[in-house]
Amino acid sequence: MMKLIRVDDKRMDQIVSAHVKRDYDPYEDIDLAVQKIINDVRQNGDQALFNYTKQFDGVTLSSIKVSESEIEEALRQVSEQEKAVLQKAADNIRRFHEKQLEKTWLDDGTQGMILGQLIRPIERAGLYIPGGKAVYPSSVLMNAIPAKVAGVKYVVMVTPPDQSGSVSPYTLAAAQIAGVDEILKAGGAQAIGALAFGTETINAVDKIVGPGNIFVARAKRMVFGHVDIDMVAGPSEICIIAESGANAKYIAADLLSQAEHDEEASAILITDSLPLAEEVQQEVIHQLDQLERKEIAAASMQNHGKIFIVDHLESAFQIANQIAPEHLELMISEPTLHLAKVRHAGAVFLGEYSPEPLGDYFAGPNHTLPTSGTARFSSPLGVYDFLKKTSVIHYSREQLYQAKGEITALARMEGLTAHENAIHIRFDD
Amino acid sequence: MMKLIRVDDKRMDQIVSAHVKRDYDPYEDIDLAVQKIINDVRQNGDQALFNYTKQFDGVTLSSIKVSESEIEEALRQVSEQEKAVLQKAADNIRRFHEKQLEKTWLDDGTQGMILGQLIRPIERAGLYIPGGKAVYPSSVLMNAIPAKVAGVKYVVMVTPPDQSGSVSPYTLAAAQIAGVDEILKAGGAQAIGALAFGTETINAVDKIVGPGNIFVARAKRMVFGHVDIDMVAGPSEICIIAESGANAKYIAADLLSQAEHDEEASAILITDSLPLAEEVQQEVIHQLDQLERKEIAAASMQNHGKIFIVDHLESAFQIANQIAPEHLELMISEPTLHLAKVRHAGAVFLGEYSPEPLGDYFAGPNHTLPTSGTARFSSPLGVYDFLKKTSVIHYSREQLYQAKGEITALARMEGLTAHENAIHIRFDD
Incomplete structure (x- = not known):
């Protein structure tokens, strides 16, 4: 069943490439459908979500938000032992991710120069979790905890309901343990559209993370740039x-x-x-x-x-x-x-x-x-995915005066005279 | 000429939104053209590059690579003083970016447990620099130096030639100072396709960075996932x-x-x-x-x-x-x-x-x-853009034995029995 392949050193590269194929596929048909769904959600908000949930998940919801009482009911269905297991996993995940925290740094150099980077959490993160028959409490912990460790204030989870309109108790229990701030019943490309652009019920977020099917993956790619995304899995x-x-x-x-x-x-x-x-x-x-x-x-x-x-x-x-x-x-x-x-x-x-x-x-x-093969250029999800940096630059008058010849020379090489003027004007008088 | 807008505290959000518009635009027409160019480059390699350079840049090239003698000739055209200015800017950029270096960390905990992250540079980075009439030596320094500080071994720069088939001496001088390993004459979506998929002359890279026009930006988005990109500017x-x-x-x-x-x-x-x-x-x-x-x-x-x-x-x-x-x-x-x-x-x-x-x-x-507005979720280009992480996990037999109840309970919640089996099988005998 598992195929044996002998690899000799000389042709290693070609032999492995021939057996491990990962094709780049533009998915044009899916993209058209996904774009249509996203546009619909942008225009029609919650109503579009209700319609798609009926169409794709087979259930007519009365509310998109998961209520407090639904969460309490779910927590009653999960045994104390199971909760303890989720809690222990959450503790280990939190402890590891706390090591990834980064701090603002500022170097104050000579003559009043300051250079550095402010490191801040993003404000709002959206977390997609598969639902319906799939139950992935571990994905809830793995996606929500790094955001919370980074200091993200608002973490919203979206997940498609099952045919009775419910979300798995394990998923809800994990969300509670991880500190998720809000849980919404929405799945597919429509949920990604709602997270990216907001609806009456859903606040738009700055970054969308979490696993999903091909529609979710393509929708994430499509809104990338308007919001950030984790990766295309x-x-x-x-x-x-x-x-x-x-x-x-x-x-x-x-x-x-x-x-x-x-x-x-x-x-x-x-x-x-x-x-x-x-x-x-x-x-x-x-x-x-x-x-x-x-x-x-x-x-x-x-x-x-x-x-x-x-x-x-x-x-x-x-x-x-x-x-x-x-x-x-x-x-x-x-x-x-x-x-x-x-x-x-x-x-x-x-x-x-x-x-x-x-x-x-x-x-x-x-x-x-x-x-x-994206491990060639990307990393495990981490606290760093929910932090972002702002560079800080301060020169004193004296410091800028000394650099003025170099800055204006560079502006001239690029033909940008207003850049040059912004330096000269400070020393004209 | 600059419009004055009085903002009262109560309607601040709406007033500012109304005056600072940044529309999300799917650019469907451009995308079709860009996809066609990328597909052509994938199929026809260098020949496609020669054709597009003739079509878009108006020049028939004899070679895509910038030769050693072209670089030497360019360096003769840049004055010693200008070289010194580029070098001083490069030194400042390098010094600042060295502060962003991150190191592999491993924590060895109790009973032989090891958890941590390896931090490694990507292997090959591609750098797009506008050309033709545009001359941006500062962009060469700002994009190539962080890659080199991160430890990227192969940094390749692509830039469209002018109508005589040349690249600006300032651009070439900056590339030399920044330590760029190879320089190629190619621009537009075709250059991005070549960096992402490789041609006879160009080795495929792992990440593409650098500024460009709308065709370049859309092409970067399109190959994102197959390779990494910096951001859509x-x-x-x-x-x-x-x-x-x-x-x-x-x-x-x-x-x-x-x-x-x-x-x-x-x-x-x-x-x-x-x-x-x-x-x-x-x-x-x-x-x-x-x-x-x-x-x-x-x-x-x-x-x-x-x-x-x-x-x-x-x-x-x-x-x-x-x-x-x-x-x-x-x-x-x-x-x-x-x-x-x-x-x-x-x-x-x-x-x-x-x-x-x-x-x-x-x-x-x-x-x-x-x-x-992407500063809500993204950062200045930095050394961190050219580094990536690999998590490290080691448990001893004893450590795994103690965790086995929890791991298998989680696998059961998710209905994944082979995951459960991978734990049980180690303690069956």
């Missing part, structure tokens, strides 16, 4: 580097935990051991049988499950960097000694007791990670 | 908060230095002094006459020049935060004491000897700043 991915002696059962289980997400999810093993590769192949088939989401995981393995066999571990790291996977597990001895070789990955899991679900749910680092 | 903006007693000549000169950029540039004064407002109105008309780019500046002032009159300075800060301007000058006494009131701005200039051209060219902070 693709299917989930895991890549495991394992050496001879690694535990094939653990490897197979971790590969499958990624594969069960989605038929387009991809699970890749890179190893220098053919026996291990073959053992993992067997284990995957064996374990698949016991999974509830067996069909999805099997389809994912069939479509995208790959095992690359390399001559030595150095090549394994090269391939992993080329793939730039969302999750990278190192099932090798003394994995920390190899950290310097990891150039591109969303998150790296070290050793055989650090399986990917530990990061998905509990350890603290964010589970919103760059997919589809 | 709008027309330049300045907002000045000034109190009674501020120097009207300086204020007018600074407003005009912004207005000369572009007919769509906007220059706004907010003051509690009607006499100052009227004096600035007169000074703008008086100074305009002496400017080379008088027509552009006059059109900008006519279209977007505004003076808001407020009852007290507190309201001035509220308006400035609502506008979230690219440049904010505080022409008030003891401006540093008011820094806490600045929530949203690209850069803030303190006092009467810190005019905006000081920041454009020389002081060190980046001149690539968020426009069109």
